[in-house]
Amino acid sequence: MAKFSSTGNSQPRWLFPFVITAISCLSIVPLGRLVYAGALSIMGGGAGDLLVDPQVWHAVVNSLVTSLAGTLISVVLGGAFALALALTDIRGRWLLSFLFMLPTMIPPQVTALSFVGMTGPSSPLLKALGIAPPLGSPQPLYSLGGIALLLGIQHAPLVYLSLRAGLLSLPREGVEAAQLSGASPMRVLRDIILPLSIPGAIAGAAIAFVSAIGNFGIPAILGIPGSIITLPTLIYSRFASFDSGTFGDIAMLSGIIALIAVIGLAIQDRALKGRDYRVIGLSGPVASFKLEGRRLPVEIMLWLCLACILLAPFAALLAASLVPTYGVALSLDTATLSAYREILFRQSVTQMAFFNSIFLAGATAIGLLVITVLAAYTLSKRRGFIAGLIKSSIDIPYALPGIVIAVAFILLFAAPLPILKVTIYGTIWIILLAYFSSFLAVSFKPVMSAFLQLDPALEEAARLSGAGFRHRLVDILLPLIAPSAGASVILVFLIACNELTVSALLWSAGTQTLGVAIYNLDDSGSYDLASALSVLVVLMVVVLMLILEGLADRLPRGVVPWRN
Structure with a gap:
C-alpha cells in the first residue's frame, strides 16, 4: 500500500521525489554538464583562442x-x-x-x-x-x-x-x-x-x-x-x-x-x-x-x-519529386514515381529513417506523457519556491535552441556512465533522451492545463470513499484529462517526427531520422529523393494536424493552436 505524505494533499510519498528526479535528469543535469564543460574550457585558455x-x-x-x-x-x-x-x-x-x-x-x-x-x-x-x-x-x-x-x-x-x-x-x-x-x-x-x-x-x-x-x-x-x-x-x-x-x-x-x-x-x-x-x-x-x-x-x-509562402513552394517540391532528375522540366512525358519507389522500397537508409523517426516520436510522446501526467498532478496541488523551480526547469530546455540541448547530451554521455560502465553515445537512446528534454514542456502544458480545470472535490470524494492513489488516477483523473493527454501525444509526435536540429549532432550510422535523411540526401545531390521524402513528411504533418483538429472540441482552449 502506498505511503502518503503528511502535507494534506493525499499524494504518495514517492511521487514528489520522483518528479524532482525526472525533471532534474532531463533538464538540470544536462545543462549543468554543458556549463561545467564550458567553464573548464575557459579556465584552460580555450576561450581566448575561440574569441580571436x-x-x-x-x-x-x-x-x-x-x-x-x-x-x-x-x-x-x-x-x-x-x-x-x-x-x-x-x-x-x-x-x-x-x-x-x-x-x-x-x-x-x-x-x-x-x-x-x-x-x-x-x-x-x-x-x-x-x-x-x-x-x-x-x-x-x-x-x-x-x-x-x-x-x-x-x-x-x-x-x-x-x-x-x-x-x-x-x-x-x-x-x-x-x-x-x-x-x-x-x-x-x-x-x-x-x-x-x-x-x-x-x-x-x-x-x-x-x-x-x-x-x-x-x-x-x-x-x-x-x-x-x-x-x-x-x-x-x-x-x-x-x-x-x-x-x-x-x-x-x-x-x-x-x-x-x-x-x-x-x-x-x-x-x-x-x-x-x-x-x-x-x-x-x-x-x-x-x-x-x-x-x-x-x-x-x-x-x-x-x-507564395506555402502552396507554390509545395508545388515546386512536388514537381521536383516527380521528375527523373533535378533540372528536368516536369511534363506528362517526364513525370515518374521512381523517387518515391526508391525511398520507400529500395533505400534502406530512408526506410530506417522512417522507422527511427516514428519510434523516437512515439516513444517520446508516450514516455513524456507518463512523466508529465505525474508532474502535472503533483504541481497542480503544490505552491511555493520548489514547485516554481520545477516548472521553470521544465520550460528552460524548450526555450533554448535545440543544438544547445544536443551538445549538452553529447557532453553528458560522451564517456561511459559511472558505475555501469556503459555508454549510450552513438545509439538511438541518446537521441530519445534529448527529445525527452527538448519536448518536455510541449507535453506538460496541455496536461497541466487539464489538471488545473478539474474540480478537486471529485478526487477528494473518491479518497474519502477509500480509493487509493492508483484507482483515483486511473478511474477518475485520467478519463477526465484524456482529450488533453491525446493532444499532448499528437503534438509531441508531430514535432519530434520532423525534428532535425537535435538529431543532426546526435545521429550515427543506423540512427538517422527523417530530418537527417532529408538533409543528407540534399547534401549528396539527390534533390529528387530529398523532395519525395519531404512531400511524404508534409502529408504526414497535415494528417496529424487534421487528427488533432478532430479532437479540438474536447480540448481546453489553446491546445489546438490554429483554432480561434
Whole structure:
C-alpha cells in the first residue's frame, strides 16, 4: 500500500521525489554538464583562442543579422494575419489559420528545399511554366537575405499565435464605445487595439528570435552552398572535424547561442515592463471590424500570401519529386514515381529513417506523457519556491535552441556512465533522451492545463470513499484529462517526427531520422529523393494536424493552436 505524505494533499510519498528526479535528469543535469564543460574550457585558455577566431565572429554576426531580419519579417507577416483573422469578418478563417500554421509544423529543411525548388534556374516547376531563370543564374536564396526570409516565414506563426491571443481578449466594451463615439476603424486600431496588443507582439517577436538563432535546417540548406556560416552550422562543422579541443569549443559556442537567446528574452522582459495592460469587462471576437466592400480584396491578399509562402513552394517540391532528375522540366512525358519507389522500397537508409523517426516520436510522446501526467498532478496541488523551480526547469530546455540541448547530451554521455560502465553515445537512446528534454514542456502544458480545470472535490470524494492513489488516477483523473493527454501525444509526435536540429549532432550510422535523411540526401545531390521524402513528411504533418483538429472540441482552449 502506498505511503502518503503528511502535507494534506493525499499524494504518495514517492511521487514528489520522483518528479524532482525526472525533471532534474532531463533538464538540470544536462545543462549543468554543458556549463561545467564550458567553464573548464575557459579556465584552460580555450576561450581566448575561440574569441580571436574570425570564423566565430562571422558566424555570430551572420546569426544575429539573419535572426533579427527574420524576426522583423515574422512580426510583419504574423501580425498582418493575426489582425485580419482575429478582428475582421473575413470568410474561411479556420482554413486560413490552419494553413498559416503549417510552416512552423513543417521541418525547416523541407521549407528550405521547397523554396530552392521554386526559385532556382533548375526548378522543374519553373521550367515547365517556361519562366525559369537562365542556366548559370545565381540562386538568390543562397544569401543572408534568403536565410532571413525563410526564417521569417518559418517563425511567423509563432508571432501570429502570441499576438492573436491578445487580440481575442480585447475589451469588448472599450472597442464598442469608441465605435459608437464615431471613431473611425483606423483610429480604433491605432489608439486602442495596437497599444493593447504590444505585449503579445513583443512576446511573439522574442519567441521568433530565439527560434531563429538556433535554427539549423534553413542556414544549413541555404548557407553552406553560399559559404555563409551561422553559429549552429559552425557547431555542426566543428563537430564533423573532431579533434582534441572539439568538446570545449562546441560547449562555448553553444554557450554563445544560449547567451544570445537569454539576452533576447531579457530584452523582451525589459520591453514588457510597464506594459501589463489589464482590462476589465467582456472580451472576445465581438470586438471586430466589418470590412464590407474591402473584405474581398483583403481575402485575396491573404490567399495570395499563402500561395507564395506555402502552396507554390509545395508545388515546386512536388514537381521536383516527380521528375527523373533535378533540372528536368516536369511534363506528362517526364513525370515518374521512381523517387518515391526508391525511398520507400529500395533505400534502406530512408526506410530506417522512417522507422527511427516514428519510434523516437512515439516513444517520446508516450514516455513524456507518463512523466508529465505525474508532474502535472503533483504541481497542480503544490505552491511555493520548489514547485516554481520545477516548472521553470521544465520550460528552460524548450526555450533554448535545440543544438544547445544536443551538445549538452553529447557532453553528458560522451564517456561511459559511472558505475555501469556503459555508454549510450552513438545509439538511438541518446537521441530519445534529448527529445525527452527538448519536448518536455510541449507535453506538460496541455496536461497541466487539464489538471488545473478539474474540480478537486471529485478526487477528494473518491479518497474519502477509500480509493487509493492508483484507482483515483486511473478511474477518475485520467478519463477526465484524456482529450488533453491525446493532444499532448499528437503534438509531441508531430514535432519530434520532423525534428532535425537535435538529431543532426546526435545521429550515427543506423540512427538517422527523417530530418537527417532529408538533409543528407540534399547534401549528396539527390534533390529528387530529398523532395519525395519531404512531400511524404508534409502529408504526414497535415494528417496529424487534421487528427488533432478532430479532437479540438474536447480540448481546453489553446491546445489546438490554429483554432480561434
